[in-house]
Amino acid sequence: MAAGGFCKLPNGRVVVALNLPSPTAGDPDAAVRFLVHAQNRARALTRLRNLGLRAVYLRGNAAPPTPDEITAVLHHPDGLIWRVAPDPGHGGAAMELWRPIRSLVRHTAGRP
Template sequence: MSAGGFCKLPGGSVVVALTLPAPGSGERAVRILVHAANRARALTRLRNLGLRAVYLRGNAQPPTPDEITAVLHHPDGLLWRDAPDPTAGELWHPIRALLRISPSGA
């Protein structure tokens, strides 16, 4: 269940969006947004946080304009929320909130 895409911005940087299984949960999926200088650096940022098996193959699900705006206005440039239902009204969360979740859900 790994899907994603990217969008190159006018300044040369990129926003990468990935839909991945949530850490510690095989059933739940999350949408992760990363703002970086290029695609390789975006994926490296995620790998450095412990999401080792992260790859971007193709551009099937590029970030929407709303997603781009959200990640550009966040100081870390790294956000997530539950997927695949963006209409549920859930706000974006800093990546630290996702990585704090333990496998037991507590």
């Protein structure tokens, strides 16, 4: 289920997109889509690992960020956002807004 990809921007920086299992949902099929804007792919993955997502790897480019996703992460001051991954049964249309990573970290910090 861990799909992901990246897009290299004209200035040399990258936007990395990853679908990971949801840390808060009880549904095993639920996924969270993370977008990270960084200097390179390694730094993008390091930013996620520093938040506690230790087993994060990017293999291939199966699910690169869309132009709308790139715009969203570039306009966010942290350069790191997430939302529940869209359900493929709905034609890939996303139903949720992008959220800052602080809201996910704060939400999962209270879990045992």
